[in-house]
Amino acid sequence: MxxxxxxxxxxxxxxxxxxxxxxxxxxxxxxxxxxxxxxxxxxxxxxxxxxxxxxxxxxxxxxxxxxxxxxxxxxxxLAQGGELHPVQQAFIRHDGFQCGYCTSGQICSAVAMLAEHAAGMPSVVSGSAARAELTDAEIRERMSGNLCRCGAYNGILDAIREVATP
The missing domain is CATH 3.10.20.30 (Beta-grasp domain)
Incomplete structure (x- = not known):
C-alpha cells in the first residue's frame, strides 16, 4: 500500500x-x-x-x-456555493443529456475545453491559429474524446456554444 x-x-x-x-x-x-x-x-x-x-x-x-x-x-x-456551474446550467437548459451516463464526463471536458480555447490552445481544426473562433466544428473536434451513446450531441453542442458566446 x-x-x-x-x-x-x-x-x-x-x-x-x-x-x-x-x-x-x-x-x-x-x-x-x-x-x-x-x-x-x-x-x-x-x-x-x-x-x-x-x-x-x-x-x-x-x-x-x-x-x-x-x-x-x-x-x-463544479458547483460553488449552491450554484451550478454555468456549463451545468446550460446542459440542463439545452437537454444536453438523455440517459445521463456520459454527462459528468461531458461537462468536465467542456469546462476544460473552454479554458483551453480561452488560453489559445490550438486543435486539429484550428491548426496553429491561436484564438480560433469556436465554431461548431471546433467544438466537435475539441469534445471528440467524449462519446454519448444516446446521441445528445446537438444539446451538448448548443450548451457549450451558449456558454462560449459572450
Missing part, C-alpha cells in the same frame, strides 16, 4: 492505495464520488473525465499515485 494525499473537490484526503489502483477507482470506491463513470475503462469514451489541476484527464487511465498532491475536480465539485 502507498499513502497518498490529494485534494478532491477542495477537500484534502489521505488514502492508502495499491500502486495499480486507477484514479477512477480511488474516486468511486474509496471516496464515494460516483459522478465519474466507468464506461469503457480504456480511455476511449470519456465518461470518467475529471480535472487534474484544471486539465481534463481520463481517470480510468490514470493511476491514483500519479495524482498525489494534485487538485482533482469531479462533477460533484
Amino acid at each position: 502507498t499513502e497518498i494525499r490529494m485534494r478532491v473537490n477542495g477537500v484534502v484526503h489521505s488514502l492508502d492505495v495499491e500502486p495499480w489502483v486507477s484514479l477512477l477507482d480511488a474516486l468511486r470506491e474509496r471516496l464515494g464520488l460516483t459522478g465519474p463513470k466507468k464506461g469503457c475503462d480504456q480511455g476511449a469514451c470519456g465518461a470518467c473525465t475529471v480535472l487534474a489541476d484544471g486539465v481534463r484527464i481520463n481517470a480510468c487511465l490514470a493511476l491514483a499515485v500519479q495524482y498525489a498532491d494534485k487538485e482533482i475536480t469531479t462533477i460533484e465539485g
Whole structure:
C-alpha cells in the first residue's frame, strides 16, 4: 500500500492505495464520488473525465499515485456555493443529456475545453491559429474524446456554444 494525499473537490484526503489502483477507482470506491463513470475503462469514451489541476484527464487511465498532491475536480465539485456551474446550467437548459451516463464526463471536458480555447490552445481544426473562433466544428473536434451513446450531441453542442458566446 502507498499513502497518498490529494485534494478532491477542495477537500484534502489521505488514502492508502495499491500502486495499480486507477484514479477512477480511488474516486468511486474509496471516496464515494460516483459522478465519474466507468464506461469503457480504456480511455476511449470519456465518461470518467475529471480535472487534474484544471486539465481534463481520463481517470480510468490514470493511476491514483500519479495524482498525489494534485487538485482533482469531479462533477460533484463544479458547483460553488449552491450554484451550478454555468456549463451545468446550460446542459440542463439545452437537454444536453438523455440517459445521463456520459454527462459528468461531458461537462468536465467542456469546462476544460473552454479554458483551453480561452488560453489559445490550438486543435486539429484550428491548426496553429491561436484564438480560433469556436465554431461548431471546433467544438466537435475539441469534445471528440467524449462519446454519448444516446446521441445528445446537438444539446451538448448548443450548451457549450451558449456558454462560449459572450
